[in-house]
Amino acid sequence: MFDMSLDWWEFVVRGAIVYLVLLGMMRVSGRRTVGQFTPFDLLVVMLLSESVSNALTGGDQSVGGGLIVAAVLVALNMLMAFLSAHSKKMDKMLDGTAVLLGRHGFFYEDVIKKCRLSDAEVEEAMREADCKREEMEYAFLEADGHITVLKKRES
Structure with missing residues (x-):
């Protein structure tokens, strides 16, 4: 349960790669994906999360590995929020415009x-x-x- 099958840094790299790729995919897919979900949109989001779970953890089932990935995802989300708040260019790139x-x-x-x-x-x-x-x-x-x-x- 606590024995990780991968090095800690691999969880960090995996989490960062998956986060950035999914962020790009969400931006390319358009505003509807981010806005009001239809049942189909919700299904796609749920399946996306399931499809990348092994990519995040590399098959590791340990508590520590899951917590490292969760911390990386939260930290990256906070970083993107910080960049959006402090740079109009980043805000436009990440959030888009009307x-x-x-x-x-x-x-x-x-x-x-x-x-x-x-x-x-x-x-x-x-x-x-x-x-x-x-x-x-x-x-x-x-x-x-x-x-x-x-x-x-x-x-």
Whole structure:
């Protein structure tokens, strides 16, 4: 239970590699993966965690090995949060920026498709904002995957 089958530094390297590769994969996969999960998205995240478990521990079943990997993952997450907070360039690279989906009641269909949003998701955001299409000033896909709709200001 406490006897590790690998050297401690190998757990650190494995944890760092898996963390950085998965971070890159999540950034490439788009905002929907990070934002509101559909049941399919949740399933993918659960399967991702299972698929990399052996890569993290190299088959080691020890408590110490698991704790080392957990500490590496938490430390890397804290490092990324620190870098995001102190560098606008890193923040943009790690978290992304908002994307303009439409304005003045008109949606940019090509942008919506590129962001892999469905019409139902856009319509749901409009309902949540209690906004009719002709009342919409701007619609954004936020970096966290949420759609923000801003109404026109009344004169």
